[in-house]
Amino acid sequence: SILKKIIKGIPKAELHLHIEGSFEPELMFEIANRNAIALDYDSIESLKKAYKFNNLQEFLDIYYIGAQVLLHEQDFYDLTWAYLQKVHSENVVHVEIFFDPQTHTDRGVPFEVVINGIHKALENAEEKLNMSYKLIMSYLRHLSEEAAFETLEASLPFKHWIDGVGLDSSELGNPPSKFINVFKASADHGYKLVAHAGEEGPSDYIWEALDLLKVVRLDHGNRCLEDDALVQRLLDENIPLTLCPLSNLELKVIQKMEDHPVAKMLEKGILATIHSDDPAYFGGYMNENYYQTAKALDLDKNQLQQMAMNAFEASWLSAEAKEKHI
Numbered sequence: 520s521i522l523k524k525i526i527k528g529i530p531k532a533e534l535h536l537h538i539e540g541s542f543e544p545e546l547m548f549e550i551a552n553r554n555a556i557a558l559d560y561d562s563i564e565s566l567k568k569a570y571k572f573n574n575l576q577e578f579l580d581i582y583y584i585g586a587q588v589l590l591h592e593q594d595f596y597d598l599t600w601a602y603l604q605k606v607h608s609e610n611v612v613h614v615e616i617f618f619d620p621q622t623h624t625d626r627g628v629p630f631e632v633v634i635n636g637i638h639k640a641l642e643n644a645e646e647k648l649n650m651s652y653k654l655i656m657s658y659l660r661h662l663s664e665e666a667a668f669e670t671l672e673a674s675l676p677f678k679h680w681i682d683g684v685g686l687d688s689s690e691l692g693n694p695p696s697k698f699i700n701v702f703k704a705s706a707d708h709g710y711k712l713v714a715h716a717g718e719e720g721p722s723d724y725i726w727e728a729l730d731l732l733k734v735v736r737l738d739h740g741n742r743c744l745e746d747d748a749l750v751q752r753l754l755d756e757n758i759p760l761t762l763c764p765l766s767n768l769e770l771k772v773i774q775k776m777e778d779h780p781v782a783k784m785l786e787k788g789i790l791a792t793i794h795s796d797d798p799a800y801f802g803g804y805m806n807e808n809y810y811q812t813a814k815a816l817d818l819d820k821n822q823l824q825q826m827a828m829n830a831f832e833a834s835w836l837s838a839e840a841k842e843k844h845i
């Protein structure tokens with residue numbers, strides 16, 4: 520279709536992607552086999568059938584099970600390289616991806632095994648695919664702040680490979696305020712700060728992410744529209760929101776794509792962008808997110824280009840590097 524061609528033709532930046540959420544069932548079974556780990560599902564089909572979620576937690580429960588087959592540096596390399604090749608084919612030229620160290624270190628996989636594999640794949644994409652990248656380490660918010668501090672410590676030998684820290688996992692009941700100290704310490708080590716907020720959690724959590732954690736960008740942020748003063752704050756400080764339409768649909772943050780808030784946000788002048796979150800679980804990578812959103816909200820070419828430009832503006836690329844991509 521013409522719409523699909525337009526979308527593919529736009530150079531894009533992906534700013535909200537959990538690398539563990541790009542784990543396709545085919546690769547998951549391949550790595551499970553070579554690591555002699557039994558998955559709870561006896562086939563790719565039965566695994567895919569389990570991908571039906573009523574909320575964030577139901578998704579997270581399966582997402583953490585899938586990640587358990589990742590043991591060796593090669594596994595993390597293969598996972599990351601598969602994702603990078605896939606999005607390269609969609610004309611994604613820049614990525615800022617999350618990884619969840621605690622999902623692996625809590626199973627006894629050393630931090631360095633995880634980051635070595637991911638970093639090598641990112642370097643390869645830069646060299647072979649002419650892509651640029653940033654890497655963001657996410658703290659799991661269902662765990663304690665103390666555990667996040669241990670992760671911060673473990674990251675320090677690799678600080679030159681990590682651009683920022685984020686906050687993900689179960690949002691309700693785990694407000695940003697729980698992580699004030701570790702975010703402050705992370706900033707002191709030179710990390711940039713982002714956090715998931717306002718996906719399922721209330722607009723209060725978005726205020727906390729801004730005022731208490733001092734994030735420079737918000738992941739999701741859907742629920743900001745419930746609060747006019749908050750919208751004004753986002754406009755005044757030009758705070759980017761990284762939205763994930765297919766994720767929102769699959770996790771029932773919205774009931775149908777027509778309800779997605781991104782069009783309203785663009786109308787208000789918010790620096791809103793769209794991304795894929797966990798594409799292997801939510802049924803689409805970047806271009807499918809653009810396509811489904813454009814179709815449901817009747818976005819025109821200018822609006823699609825605006826969202827793509829917003830992502831470069833919201834990215835952590837230097838002004839010079841941005842120019843090269845757009």
Ligand code: HPA
Pocket residue numbers: 537540575582687688689690715718766796797
């Ligand atoms: N929200 C919170 N945590 C996550 C997500 C998400 O959409 N994806 C992976 N971890």
Ligand code: ZN
Pocket residue numbers: 535536537687715738796
């Ligand atoms: Zn996310």
